[in-house]
Amino acid sequence: MSVSDQVLIDRSRAGDERAFRDLVERYEPRVAATVIGMLGPGDEAEDVGQETFIRLYRALDRFRGDSSLGTYLTRIAINLSLTALKKRKRRISRFVSQDETERDRPEASWDPRGELERKDDIRRVRGAVERLAPNHRAVVVLRMIDGYSTREAAEILGVPVGTVMSRLARAMERLEKDMKESDDG
Amino acid sequence: MDDRELLIRYSEGDLPDEELARVEERLNSEPGFRSKRESVEEIATLLRQGAAGSFEPFFAARVVARLRKADSSAAEGMYEALRWIFARVAVACVVVMLAIGAYSALEGGYGGSVVDSVMGLPEATLETALALGG
Numbered sequence: 001m002s003v004s005d006q007v008l009i010d011r012s013r014a015g016d017e018r019a020f021r022d023l024v025e026r027y028e029p030r031v032a033a034t035v036i037g038m039l040g041p042g043d044e045a046e047d048v049g050q051e052t053f054i055r056l057y058r059a060l061d062r063f064r065g066d067s068s069l070g071t072y073l074t075r076i077a078i079n080l081s082l083t084a085l086k087k088r089k090r091r092i093s094r095f096v097s098q099d100e101t102e103r104d105r106p107e108a109s110w111d112p113r114g115e116l117e118r119k120d121d122i123r124r125v126r127g128a129v130e131r132l133a134p135n136h137r138a139v140v141v142l143r144m145i146d147g148y149s150t151r152e153a154a155e156i157l158g159v160p161v162g163t164v165m166s167r168l169a170r171a172m173e174r175l176e177k178d179m180k181e182s183d184d185g
Numbered sequence: 186m187d188d189r190e191l192l193i194r195y196s197e198g199d200l201p202d203e204e205l206a207r208v209e210e211r212l213n214s215e216p217g218f219r220s221k222r223e224s225v226e227e228i229a230t231l232l233r234q235g236a237a238g239s240f241e242p243f244f245a246a247r248v249v250a251r252l253r254k255a256d257s258s259a260a261e262g263m264y265e266a267l268r269w270i271f272a273r274v275a276v277a278c279v280v281v282m283l284a285i286g287a288y289s290a291l292e293g294g295y296g297g298s299v300v301d302s303v304m305g306l307p308e309a310t311l312e313t314a315l316a317l318g319g
Contacts, residue, residue, distance in 0.1 A: 021249050054252060145233060166187070168193055175228050
């Protein structure tokens with residue numbers, strides 16, 4: 001029988017390293033999906049993933065369970081990922097302005113392909129997500145990858161539900177166009 | 186409301202009955218609207234399938250190791266801070282003692298050896314003892 005989160009939290013607070021390790025193992029998939037969804041795989045995502053759990057450890061005494069542990073961790077992971085993206089943006093000089101990448105392109109419908117090209121489609125959709133603006137990326141990750149409802153995503157991001165909805169709609173439109181374009185190209 | 190927004194709300198079951206009926210009607214009658222829904226769902230499926238399920242192996246061990254390292258760095262930092270404070274307190278004490286010594290030496294104390302003068306100690310004679318005793 002698996003031990004509840006609360007028991008593991010209590011043991012971790014008492015200094016039980018094994019209990020904290022169990023918590024990390026339990027929530028690694030969720031944090032990985034969020035962080036790698038936001039940043040792509042690599043050292044930066046690993047670092048943000050580790051930092052997410054370290055922040056949790058430091059805040060264990062203050063964690064009152066108002067939200068589930070998973071949602072709490074997702075909130076930390078999303079905020080740290082957004083900060084990492086800001087740093088990344090400062091590091092990398094961009095040759096194409098946001099306005100240019102966001103300019104309207106003709107409406108296009110993307111034609112999904114067969115199973116044989118599935119992996120390539122996944123790679124392309126990941127690439128398309130990485131080209132989204134950070135706040136659009138965050139709603140896509142929370143809503144489409146992590147499986148949160150629009151309302152939950154709004155709570156995690158601290159923005160109104162309508163904002164999440166419109167960002168998501170625009171992000172999906174952008175993804176669809178990107179997929180169509182890479183189909184054509 | 187944008188069509189995609191409508192479809193997202195539709196997929197979440199977040200539409201009032203009247204609007205829900207309208208969306209279903211459009212899905213049945215408008216191929217463009219239907220294909221938009223298929224695209225949204227296809228992308229959602231790809232995103233879910235491509236989601237990472239974990240970091241590199243032994244992630245939890247690396248987190249715990251980083252925590253230990255952070256804790257030991259914090260303890261080391263505390264030790265360094267105490268060393269810094271004590272070094273300065275020790276220097277301050279030496280300076281104060283030298284100042285007192287210099288003052289006592291200049292004042293001359295009650296005479297006697299140089300050490301007695303620096304420490305401000307009276308010369309240990311019967312007369313001084315009687316004088317100090319009042």
